[in-house]
Amino acid sequence: MIRLTAYILLALTIALSASWFASNSGQVSIVWQEWEVRFSVAVLISLLIIYTAFLWLSVWIMRKLNIFAYFSNPKRLAARRAKGEKNLDQAWSSYALGDYKESIKFGLRARSTLGEGGDVLRLLASATRKQSNDENPYLDQLKTSLVSAPWVLTQELDRSLKKQAWPSAMLLVQDMLKSYPKNRLLLTLNVSLSAQLGNWQAAKEGLGKVIKEKGTLKPAEQKHLSAVIDYCLALEEKAAGNKHECIGLLKSALKSSPSFAPAAQLGARVYIDQDDQKSAEKLLINIWKKSPNSEIADLLTNLFPREIKGERFKRLKAISMSGPKFSENYHLLADQAILMEQWPDARSALQAVIGSGQASKKTYQSLALLERKQKNDKQASNKLIKKSEIAPPDNHWFCSSCRTSPAHYTAVCQKCDTFDKIIWFRL
Numbered sequence: 001m002i003r004l005t006a007y008i009l010l011a012l013t014i015a016l017s018a019s020w021f022a023s024n025s026g027q028v029s030i031v032w033q034e035w036e037v038r039f040s041v042a043v044l045i046s047l048l049i050i051y052t053a054f055l056w057l058s059v060w061i062m063r064k065l066n067i068f069a070y071f072s073n074p075k076r077l078a079a080r081r082a083k084g085e086k087n088l089d090q091a092w093s094s095y096a097l098g099d100y101k102e103s104i105k106f107g108l109r110a111r112s113t114l115g116e117g118g119d120v121l122r123l124l125a126s127a128t129r130k131q132s133n134d135e136n137p138y139l140d141q142l143k144t145s146l147v148s149a150p151w152v153l154t155q156e157l158d159r160s161l162k163k164q165a166w167p168s169a170m171l172l173v174q175d176m177l178k179s180y181p182k183n184r185l186l187l188t189l190n191v192s193l194s195a196q197l198g199n200w201q202a203a204k205e206g207l208g209k210v211i212k213e214k215g216t217l218k219p220a221e222q223k224h225l226s227a228v229i230d231y232c233l234a235l236e237e238k239a240a241g242n243k244h245e246c247i248g249l250l251k252s253a254l255k256s257s258p259s260f261a262p263a264a265q266l267g268a269r270v271y272i273d274q275d276d277q278k279s280a281e282k283l284l285i286n287i288w289k290k291s292p293n294s295e296i297a298d299l300l301t302n303l304f305p306r307e308i309k310g311e312r313f314k315r316l317k318a319i320s321m322s323g324p325k326f327s328e329n330y331h332l333l334a335d336q337a338i339l340m341e342q343w344p345d346a347r348s349a350l351q352a353v354i355g356s357g358q359a360s361k362k363t364y365q366s367l368a369l370l371e372r373k374q375k376n377d378k379q380a381s382n383k384l385i386k387k388s389e390i391a392p393p394d395n396h397w398f399c400s401s402c403r404t405s406p407a408h409y410t411a412v413c414q415k416c417d418t419f420d421k422i423i424w425f426r427l
Protein backbone atom coordinates (compact mmCIF):
# COMPACT_ATOMS: atom_id res chain seq x y z
CA MET A 1 0.00 0.00 0.00
CA ILE A 2 2.87 2.38 0.91
CA ARG A 3 4.72 1.45 -2.25
CA LEU A 4 1.56 2.11 -4.39
CA THR A 5 1.14 5.51 -2.72
CA ALA A 6 4.81 6.31 -3.48
CA TYR A 7 4.39 5.34 -7.16
CA ILE A 8 1.23 7.47 -7.43
CA LEU A 9 3.06 10.44 -5.86
CA LEU A 10 6.05 9.95 -8.24
CA ALA A 11 3.74 9.76 -11.28
CA LEU A 12 1.91 12.91 -10.12
CA THR A 13 5.23 14.76 -9.63
CA ILE A 14 6.43 13.73 -13.11
CA ALA A 15 3.10 14.74 -14.68
CA LEU A 16 3.07 18.11 -12.87
CA SER A 17 6.70 18.78 -13.78
CA ALA A 18 6.05 17.86 -17.40
CA SER A 19 3.02 20.18 -17.59
CA TRP A 20 5.05 22.98 -15.88
CA PHE A 21 7.91 22.58 -18.36
CA ALA A 22 5.36 22.47 -21.25
CA SER A 23 3.94 25.83 -20.12
CA ASN A 24 7.40 27.33 -19.28
CA SER A 25 9.44 25.94 -22.13
CA GLY A 26 12.88 27.58 -21.91
CA GLN A 27 15.63 27.24 -24.53
CA VAL A 28 19.02 25.56 -24.23
CA SER A 29 21.76 26.60 -26.63
CA ILE A 30 25.07 24.80 -27.21
CA VAL A 31 27.64 26.68 -29.32
CA TRP A 32 30.80 24.97 -30.57
CA GLN A 33 33.00 26.82 -33.07
CA GLU A 34 30.59 27.86 -35.88
CA TRP A 35 28.02 25.21 -34.90
CA GLU A 36 25.01 25.97 -32.75
CA VAL A 37 22.32 23.59 -31.42
CA ARG A 38 19.11 24.83 -29.82
CA PHE A 39 16.48 22.81 -28.07
CA SER A 40 13.92 23.19 -25.30
CA VAL A 41 14.56 22.38 -21.62
CA ALA A 42 12.04 19.53 -21.94
CA VAL A 43 14.23 17.97 -24.67
CA LEU A 44 17.32 18.39 -22.41
CA ILE A 45 15.54 16.62 -19.55
CA SER A 46 14.45 13.84 -21.90
CA LEU A 47 18.04 13.43 -23.11
CA LEU A 48 19.29 13.22 -19.50
CA ILE A 49 16.65 10.61 -18.71
CA ILE A 50 17.66 8.57 -21.80
CA TYR A 51 21.39 8.90 -20.88
CA THR A 52 20.70 7.73 -17.29
CA ALA A 53 18.61 4.83 -18.56
CA PHE A 54 21.42 3.91 -20.97
CA LEU A 55 23.99 3.90 -18.19
CA TRP A 56 21.76 1.87 -15.94
CA LEU A 57 21.13 -0.62 -18.73
CA SER A 58 24.89 -0.90 -19.49
CA VAL A 59 25.70 -1.67 -15.85
CA TRP A 60 22.82 -4.16 -15.71
CA ILE A 61 24.10 -5.96 -18.85
CA MET A 62 27.70 -6.00 -17.52
CA ARG A 63 26.45 -7.54 -14.30
CA LYS A 64 24.42 -10.13 -16.13
CA LEU A 65 27.38 -11.06 -18.35
CA ASN A 66 29.72 -11.14 -15.30
CA ILE A 67 32.10 -8.61 -16.86
CA PHE A 68 33.06 -7.06 -13.46
CA ALA A 69 34.09 -10.49 -12.25
CA TYR A 70 36.35 -10.78 -15.31
CA PHE A 71 38.29 -7.63 -14.33
CA SER A 72 38.64 -8.67 -10.68
CA ASN A 73 39.42 -12.31 -11.47
CA PRO A 74 42.40 -13.36 -9.25
CA LYS A 75 43.91 -15.50 -12.03
CA ARG A 76 43.75 -12.61 -14.46
CA LEU A 77 45.30 -10.25 -11.87
CA ALA A 78 48.06 -12.77 -11.10
CA ALA A 79 48.84 -13.15 -14.83
CA ARG A 80 48.96 -9.36 -15.20
CA ARG A 81 51.30 -9.06 -12.23
CA ALA A 82 53.54 -11.82 -13.60
CA LYS A 83 53.75 -9.95 -16.89
CA GLY A 84 54.70 -6.77 -15.03
CA GLU A 85 57.38 -8.58 -13.06
CA LYS A 86 58.75 -10.14 -16.23
CA ASN A 87 59.01 -6.66 -17.74
CA LEU A 88 60.82 -5.48 -14.63
CA ASP A 89 63.26 -8.41 -14.86
CA GLN A 90 63.88 -7.61 -18.54
CA ALA A 91 64.46 -3.99 -17.56
CA TRP A 92 67.11 -4.96 -14.97
CA SER A 93 68.75 -7.34 -17.48
CA SER A 94 69.01 -4.55 -20.05
CA TYR A 95 70.38 -2.30 -17.29
CA ALA A 96 73.04 -4.90 -16.44
CA LEU A 97 73.98 -5.08 -20.13
CA GLY A 98 74.33 -1.31 -20.28
CA ASP A 99 71.34 -0.78 -22.62
CA TYR A 100 69.67 1.93 -20.54
CA LYS A 101 67.23 3.05 -23.25
CA GLU A 102 65.84 -0.49 -23.49
CA SER A 103 65.84 -0.72 -19.71
CA ILE A 104 63.68 2.41 -19.42
CA LYS A 105 61.30 1.02 -22.10
CA PHE A 106 60.71 -2.20 -20.14
CA GLY A 107 60.61 -0.24 -16.87
CA LEU A 108 57.78 1.93 -18.18
CA ARG A 109 55.88 -1.19 -19.28
CA ALA A 110 56.34 -2.65 -15.81
CA ARG A 111 55.06 0.59 -14.32
CA SER A 112 51.85 0.39 -16.41
CA THR A 113 51.05 -3.00 -14.86
CA LEU A 114 52.73 -2.91 -11.43
CA GLY A 115 52.16 0.75 -10.64
CA GLU A 116 54.70 3.16 -9.16
CA GLY A 117 56.15 0.85 -6.52
CA GLY A 118 59.65 1.35 -5.10
CA ASP A 119 61.14 -1.45 -7.24
CA VAL A 120 59.92 0.05 -10.51
CA LEU A 121 60.91 3.60 -9.56
CA ARG A 122 64.38 2.48 -8.44
CA LEU A 123 64.94 0.82 -11.81
CA LEU A 124 63.71 3.87 -13.73
CA ALA A 125 65.77 6.23 -11.54
CA SER A 126 68.94 4.13 -11.97
CA ALA A 127 68.58 3.78 -15.75
CA THR A 128 67.75 7.47 -16.19
CA ARG A 129 70.81 8.41 -14.12
CA LYS A 130 73.01 6.15 -16.28
CA GLN A 131 71.76 7.98 -19.35
CA SER A 132 73.25 11.09 -17.71
CA ASN A 133 69.96 12.94 -17.87
CA ASP A 134 70.11 16.07 -15.74
CA GLU A 135 66.47 15.68 -14.82
CA ASN A 136 65.48 12.54 -12.99
CA PRO A 137 61.79 12.73 -11.98
CA TYR A 138 61.94 9.19 -10.56
CA LEU A 139 64.63 10.17 -8.05
CA ASP A 140 62.55 13.18 -7.03
CA GLN A 141 59.53 10.90 -6.62
CA LEU A 142 61.53 8.42 -4.48
CA LYS A 143 62.88 11.25 -2.33
CA THR A 144 59.36 12.08 -1.17
CA SER A 145 58.95 8.60 0.33
CA LEU A 146 60.36 8.09 3.82
CA VAL A 147 61.40 4.50 3.10
CA SER A 148 62.99 5.24 -0.29
CA ALA A 149 64.80 8.49 0.58
CA PRO A 150 67.91 6.71 2.04
CA TRP A 151 68.26 4.76 -1.22
CA VAL A 152 68.26 8.01 -3.18
CA LEU A 153 70.90 9.48 -0.86
CA THR A 154 73.13 6.41 -1.23
CA GLN A 155 72.85 6.77 -5.02
CA GLU A 156 73.94 10.40 -4.76
CA LEU A 157 76.74 9.40 -2.39
CA ASP A 158 77.91 6.69 -4.77
CA ARG A 159 78.00 9.25 -7.58
CA SER A 160 79.97 11.75 -5.50
CA LEU A 161 82.48 9.06 -4.47
CA LYS A 162 82.97 7.97 -8.10
CA LYS A 163 83.54 11.57 -9.15
CA GLN A 164 85.90 11.95 -6.15
CA ALA A 165 83.83 14.94 -5.08
CA TRP A 166 84.86 14.53 -1.43
CA PRO A 167 83.20 17.68 0.02
CA SER A 168 79.75 16.81 -1.37
CA ALA A 169 80.21 13.13 -0.36
CA MET A 170 81.12 14.29 3.16
CA LEU A 171 78.00 16.48 3.37
CA LEU A 172 75.82 13.52 2.32
CA VAL A 173 77.49 11.21 4.87
CA GLN A 174 77.00 13.73 7.68
CA ASP A 175 73.39 14.21 6.65
CA MET A 176 72.73 10.45 6.57
CA LEU A 177 74.53 9.88 9.88
CA LYS A 178 71.85 12.04 11.55
CA SER A 179 69.26 9.40 10.65
CA TYR A 180 71.57 6.37 10.88
CA PRO A 181 74.21 7.21 13.54
CA LYS A 182 75.29 3.58 13.94
CA ASN A 183 75.52 2.60 10.29
CA ARG A 184 78.90 0.92 9.76
CA LEU A 185 79.38 1.96 6.13
CA LEU A 186 78.64 5.61 6.95
CA LEU A 187 80.88 5.58 10.02
CA THR A 188 83.87 4.21 8.09
CA LEU A 189 83.22 6.58 5.18
CA ASN A 190 83.19 9.44 7.67
CA VAL A 191 86.74 8.49 8.68
CA SER A 192 88.15 8.04 5.17
CA LEU A 193 86.46 11.18 3.79
CA SER A 194 87.71 13.28 6.72
CA ALA A 195 91.19 11.92 5.94
CA GLN A 196 90.87 12.63 2.22
CA LEU A 197 89.85 16.19 3.05
CA GLY A 198 92.92 16.46 5.28
CA ASN A 199 90.84 16.94 8.43
CA TRP A 200 92.80 14.59 10.69
CA GLN A 201 91.21 15.67 13.95
CA ALA A 202 87.76 14.87 12.50
CA ALA A 203 89.16 11.55 11.24
CA LYS A 204 90.36 10.74 14.75
CA GLU A 205 86.96 11.58 16.26
CA GLY A 206 85.26 9.57 13.50
CA LEU A 207 87.48 6.57 14.26
CA GLY A 208 86.47 6.85 17.92
CA LYS A 209 82.82 6.46 16.86
CA VAL A 210 83.73 3.50 14.63
CA ILE A 211 85.49 1.78 17.55
CA LYS A 212 82.40 2.29 19.75
CA GLU A 213 80.33 0.29 17.22
CA LYS A 214 81.83 -3.11 17.94
CA GLY A 215 82.44 -5.35 14.95
CA THR A 216 82.66 -2.51 12.39
CA LEU A 217 86.43 -2.98 12.04
CA LYS A 218 88.72 -5.79 13.15
CA PRO A 219 90.96 -4.84 16.13
CA ALA A 220 94.09 -4.92 13.92
CA GLU A 221 92.42 -2.56 11.40
CA GLN A 222 91.38 -0.19 14.17
CA LYS A 223 94.93 -0.08 15.52
CA HIS A 224 96.42 0.44 12.08
CA LEU A 225 94.01 3.32 11.30
CA SER A 226 94.68 4.84 14.68
CA ALA A 227 98.42 4.74 13.92
CA VAL A 228 97.98 6.29 10.46
CA ILE A 229 95.83 9.14 11.82
CA ASP A 230 98.22 9.85 14.71
CA TYR A 231 101.10 9.87 12.21
CA CYS A 232 99.27 12.49 10.09
CA LEU A 233 98.50 14.60 13.17
CA ALA A 234 102.20 14.32 14.08
CA LEU A 235 103.13 15.66 10.62
CA GLU A 236 100.90 18.68 11.29
CA GLU A 237 102.55 19.24 14.69
CA LYS A 238 106.01 18.98 13.10
CA ALA A 239 105.03 21.53 10.44
CA ALA A 240 103.82 23.83 13.24
CA GLY A 241 107.18 23.42 15.00
CA ASN A 242 105.70 21.47 17.95
CA LYS A 243 108.31 18.73 18.10
CA HIS A 244 107.34 17.53 21.55
CA GLU A 245 103.67 16.99 20.55
CA CYS A 246 104.87 15.44 17.30
CA ILE A 247 107.00 12.82 19.14
CA GLY A 248 104.10 12.13 21.55
CA LEU A 249 101.75 11.36 18.66
CA LEU A 250 104.36 9.18 16.93
CA LYS A 251 104.87 7.17 20.12
CA SER A 252 101.10 6.72 20.29
CA ALA A 253 101.09 5.60 16.61
CA LEU A 254 103.83 3.04 17.27
CA LYS A 255 102.04 1.82 20.38
CA SER A 256 98.92 1.18 18.26
CA SER A 257 100.85 -0.40 15.41
CA PRO A 258 104.48 -1.24 16.31
CA SER A 259 105.32 -2.16 12.69
CA PHE A 260 104.06 1.10 11.14
CA ALA A 261 107.38 2.18 9.63
CA PRO A 262 106.45 5.77 8.50
CA ALA A 263 105.88 6.77 12.16
CA ALA A 264 109.32 5.48 13.19
CA GLN A 265 110.98 7.13 10.18
CA LEU A 266 109.39 10.50 10.99
CA GLY A 267 110.33 10.12 14.66
CA ALA A 268 113.94 9.38 13.69
CA ARG A 269 114.08 12.48 11.47
CA VAL A 270 112.74 14.66 14.30
CA TYR A 271 115.40 13.24 16.67
CA ILE A 272 118.14 13.74 14.04
CA ASP A 273 117.02 17.39 13.65
CA GLN A 274 117.51 17.71 17.41
CA ASP A 275 120.97 16.05 17.18
CA ASP A 276 119.66 13.14 19.23
CA GLN A 277 121.08 10.34 17.05
CA LYS A 278 120.92 7.77 19.81
CA SER A 279 117.11 8.08 20.21
CA ALA A 280 116.80 8.02 16.41
CA GLU A 281 118.92 4.85 16.24
CA LYS A 282 116.80 3.15 18.89
CA LEU A 283 113.63 3.88 16.93
CA LEU A 284 115.17 2.80 13.63
CA ILE A 285 116.64 -0.49 14.91
CA ASN A 286 113.33 -1.33 16.52
CA ILE A 287 111.32 -0.79 13.34
CA TRP A 288 114.04 -2.42 11.17
CA LYS A 289 113.43 -5.72 12.96
CA LYS A 290 109.68 -5.55 12.30
CA SER A 291 109.24 -3.97 8.89
CA PRO A 292 112.43 -2.86 7.15
CA ASN A 293 112.41 -0.76 4.00
CA SER A 294 115.02 0.99 1.84
CA GLU A 295 114.31 4.40 3.43
CA ILE A 296 115.08 3.05 6.92
CA ALA A 297 118.26 1.48 5.48
CA ASP A 298 119.33 4.93 4.18
CA LEU A 299 118.54 6.57 7.53
CA LEU A 300 120.53 3.90 9.40
CA THR A 301 123.47 4.16 7.00
CA ASN A 302 123.75 7.95 7.24
CA LEU A 303 122.83 8.29 10.91
CA PHE A 304 126.24 9.40 12.18
CA PRO A 305 127.82 11.76 9.58
CA ARG A 306 131.24 11.84 11.26
CA GLU A 307 131.48 8.06 11.56
CA ILE A 308 134.40 6.45 9.72
CA LYS A 309 133.69 3.70 7.13
CA GLY A 310 135.00 0.85 9.31
CA GLU A 311 132.86 1.83 12.29
CA ARG A 312 129.80 2.20 10.10
CA PHE A 313 130.34 -1.28 8.63
CA LYS A 314 130.73 -2.77 12.11
CA ARG A 315 127.56 -1.04 13.31
CA LEU A 316 125.45 -1.99 10.29
CA LYS A 317 126.77 -5.56 10.27
CA ALA A 318 125.67 -5.94 13.91
CA ILE A 319 122.20 -4.56 13.02
CA SER A 320 121.98 -6.88 10.04
CA MET A 321 123.05 -9.93 12.04
CA SER A 322 120.24 -9.40 14.54
CA GLY A 323 117.78 -8.27 11.85
CA PRO A 324 114.98 -10.21 10.12
CA LYS A 325 115.41 -12.54 7.17
CA PHE A 326 114.11 -9.91 4.77
CA SER A 327 115.90 -8.99 1.54
CA GLU A 328 116.32 -5.38 2.79
CA ASN A 329 118.44 -6.69 5.67
CA TYR A 330 120.71 -8.78 3.41
CA HIS A 331 121.00 -5.94 0.88
CA LEU A 332 122.04 -3.51 3.63
CA LEU A 333 124.87 -5.84 4.68
CA ALA A 334 125.89 -6.63 1.08
CA ASP A 335 126.10 -2.90 0.14
CA GLN A 336 128.32 -2.11 3.12
CA ALA A 337 130.46 -5.25 2.68
CA ILE A 338 131.16 -4.40 -1.00
CA LEU A 339 132.09 -0.86 0.05
CA MET A 340 134.49 -2.26 2.66
CA GLU A 341 135.73 -5.01 0.27
CA GLN A 342 134.51 -7.68 2.67
CA TRP A 343 133.82 -10.08 -0.20
CA PRO A 344 132.74 -13.22 1.77
CA ASP A 345 130.21 -11.18 3.80
CA ALA A 346 128.82 -9.59 0.63
CA ARG A 347 128.56 -12.87 -1.27
CA SER A 348 126.94 -14.82 1.57
CA ALA A 349 124.38 -12.01 2.12
CA LEU A 350 123.41 -11.97 -1.57
CA GLN A 351 123.30 -15.78 -1.74
CA ALA A 352 120.96 -15.67 1.26
CA VAL A 353 118.57 -13.38 -0.67
CA ILE A 354 118.58 -15.75 -3.66
CA GLY A 355 118.22 -18.78 -1.37
CA SER A 356 115.16 -17.30 0.34
CA GLY A 357 113.42 -16.65 -3.00
CA GLN A 358 113.48 -12.86 -2.51
CA ALA A 359 115.99 -11.99 -5.23
CA SER A 360 115.15 -8.78 -7.10
CA LYS A 361 116.86 -6.47 -9.58
CA LYS A 362 119.02 -5.02 -6.79
CA THR A 363 120.29 -8.50 -5.78
CA TYR A 364 121.72 -9.21 -9.24
CA GLN A 365 122.99 -5.64 -9.66
CA SER A 366 124.91 -6.03 -6.35
CA LEU A 367 126.25 -9.43 -7.45
CA ALA A 368 127.39 -7.88 -10.74
CA LEU A 369 129.18 -5.13 -8.80
CA LEU A 370 130.77 -7.77 -6.58
CA GLU A 371 132.07 -9.75 -9.60
CA ARG A 372 133.59 -6.62 -11.11
CA LYS A 373 135.15 -5.29 -7.91
CA GLN A 374 136.36 -8.57 -6.43
CA LYS A 375 137.46 -10.43 -9.55
CA ASN A 376 137.34 -7.78 -12.29
CA ASP A 377 135.24 -10.33 -14.19
CA LYS A 378 133.40 -8.15 -16.72
CA GLN A 379 131.84 -11.09 -18.54
CA ALA A 380 130.25 -12.53 -15.36
CA SER A 381 129.23 -9.02 -14.31
CA ASN A 382 127.48 -8.32 -17.64
CA LYS A 383 125.70 -11.66 -17.42
CA LEU A 384 124.38 -10.71 -13.97
CA ILE A 385 123.30 -7.27 -15.21
CA LYS A 386 121.23 -9.00 -17.92
CA LYS A 387 119.76 -11.27 -15.26
CA SER A 388 118.82 -8.24 -13.18
CA GLU A 389 116.88 -6.80 -16.12
CA ILE A 390 114.43 -9.70 -16.06
CA ALA A 391 114.39 -10.10 -12.27
CA PRO A 392 111.35 -9.00 -10.19
CA PRO A 393 111.29 -5.36 -9.08
CA ASP A 394 112.75 -4.38 -5.70
CA ASN A 395 110.40 -3.98 -2.75
CA HIS A 396 108.74 -0.58 -2.94
CA TRP A 397 105.90 1.65 -1.81
CA PHE A 398 102.79 0.69 -3.75
CA CYS A 399 99.26 2.10 -3.96
CA SER A 400 96.80 -0.79 -4.15
CA SER A 401 94.12 1.58 -5.48
CA CYS A 402 95.80 3.17 -8.52
CA ARG A 403 98.65 0.61 -8.71
CA THR A 404 101.38 3.24 -8.90
CA SER A 405 104.66 3.23 -6.98
CA PRO A 406 105.24 6.50 -5.13
CA ALA A 407 108.74 7.31 -3.91
CA HIS A 408 107.54 7.79 -0.33
CA TYR A 409 104.67 6.81 1.94
CA THR A 410 101.68 9.15 2.24
CA ALA A 411 98.43 8.40 4.08
CA VAL A 412 96.42 9.74 1.12
CA CYS A 413 97.74 8.71 -2.30
CA GLN A 414 98.82 11.79 -4.23
CA LYS A 415 97.92 10.12 -7.54
CA CYS A 416 94.44 8.73 -6.86
CA ASP A 417 93.55 10.65 -3.68
CA THR A 418 92.45 7.55 -1.74
CA PHE A 419 93.13 7.03 1.94
CA ASP A 420 95.29 4.27 3.45
CA LYS A 421 96.10 2.36 0.28
CA ILE A 422 99.89 2.74 0.19
CA ILE A 423 101.82 -0.22 1.52
CA TRP A 424 105.43 -1.42 1.44
CA PHE A 425 105.13 -4.02 -1.30
CA ARG A 426 107.29 -7.03 -0.60
CA LEU A 427 107.73 -9.99 -2.97
Ligand SMILES: [Zn+2]
Pocket residue numbers: 399400401402403404413414415416417418421
Ligand atom coordinates in the same frame (compact mmCIF):
# COMPACT_ATOMS: atom_id res chain seq x y z
ZN1 LIG B 1 96.81 5.69 -5.55
